[in-house]
Amino acid sequence: MNFEQSDDRRMLSETLRRYLAEAYDISHRNAVAYDAPYHDPEKWAELAELGLFYALVSEDKGGMGGHGFDIVTVFEELGRALCPEPVLGQLIAASLMADLDDLMAGTRYAVALSERDAPYDLSDISTEAVNDRLTGRKSVVYGAPAAEILLVAARQGDEISLWEVPASEVEISGYAMIDGGPAGEVFFDDTPAKLVAADARKMLANAMDRGALALCAEALGAMDVVQDMLVDYLKTRKQFGQPIGAFQALQHRAIDLAIEIEQARSIVILAASAEGTEAFPKRAAQAKHLVGKIARLVAEEAIQMHGGIGITWEYPLSHYAKRLVMIDHQLGDSDWHLERLMAGLAAT
Structure with a gap:
């Protein structure tokens, strides 16, 4: 399996990362995410102008992507920025509708x-x-x-x-x-x-699986940021005259989290590669089950190793942790997808 991004997806990722870094710093994000209309309509229009929604639609419907790795590319960057724009609805709608011109133009x-x-x-x-x-x-x-x-x-x-x-x-x-x-x-x-x-049962099930893949990718982007935040904190926070990252117990816990995140990355790549095939429902369920568990673990461990500052409103970690926990509950939590996988095994 080729783990390298295509040139087009790399360009999309870099463009979206630059835009979100400028448009959605954590203070602006928190200012719009919790008060009506709970997102930024101006930024939504700018995302449409960037052509973001074209990346969620297949070429035969007038878009420029819509495949598994296109979904992962977009939502991983949204997760890194903790972007509150409701792009997930656009993706699911793109999986259900035949005429998508309005959607790609930014109709919500x-x-x-x-x-x-x-x-x-x-x-x-x-x-x-x-x-x-x-x-x-x-x-x-x-x-x-x-x-x-x-x-x-x-x-x-x-x-x-x-x-x-x-x-x-x-x-x-x-x-x-x-x-x-x-x-x-x-x-x-x-x-x-x-x-x-x-x-519509079959098309809805497929749309939900594509949405589950998107949420997994969003969690992956958020976990990468949390991991960087944690490593930086362990290097700079001092106790007893030395950085707390010098303590072996915390080193081991941080390494364990890094391994778990790479496990999540692997299952997301596997699910993305299966999109559009008969194996996709199973792979999507596996990804949502595993990523949901790992996302909760990353949120809990990062807060515990940060201590009290990790749950304060002003510190970004608290908002990333809430999003990681919430992702598990959207479009089927870990337990629901595990039951789905078990039912599939029982049927074979």
Whole structure:
């Protein structure tokens, strides 16, 4: 397997890293991520001008990428910057829609999947579609307060269907997630909707797997920053007249974390290489399970080795740690994906 980025992806990575470093320093990020609209509309427009969303769409739909490693390239940089822009909704929508011109131009999409009694499993969805109208409630819809268009999974008879609804036509109760960024409760009350796909279960499952890959890549970028932050702290923080990084116990713990992060990197690369193949659902589940566990471990260990400063609002680590923990709970947590893998083994 070739572990080197292509020239195009390397250029995308470098361009995005430079832009985010300038546009999203931690103080600006925290200023916009926790107050409505929980992101920066001006920066969103600039990302669209950079052509970011074209990288999430395949060439046959007018984009410039959309493959597994394109997803990883984009979201790893978003994770490094702790960017609160709801790009995940764009990726999932790009996996579901045929006409993507508006999306690539910057129209904001959110995909309403989870419900209070159906956080991850499509089979448990209770939002109902009858006569092109939707009734029900979607919970913790990522990007909902900022969205212009909602894509909604609903039950129609025995099938799970996909519908398009203008965000202005529904009631949205928006809030910031614990780690910042927009989410919301979406309420449908006999709401008119446009049918996208009558039997959408398979396409939704694939879109969720692509989203899971994106979240894994985002976690990988965030973990790289946390590791650099930790190593720098161990080198500069002194006790008993020497840097605490001189203590062997802390050295071993830091090395163990570095090994875990490389494990996460390996499974993300494997999942990205499988995107578009029959093996992808399994690889995506493996990646989300392992990365979720490692991300929580990195967050906990980094805070513990930093001590009290690690949980202060002013220190960036606390915000990275919250995001790493939250990533595990989006699009299926570690336990859910483990159960999915076990069910797959039992079926063979």
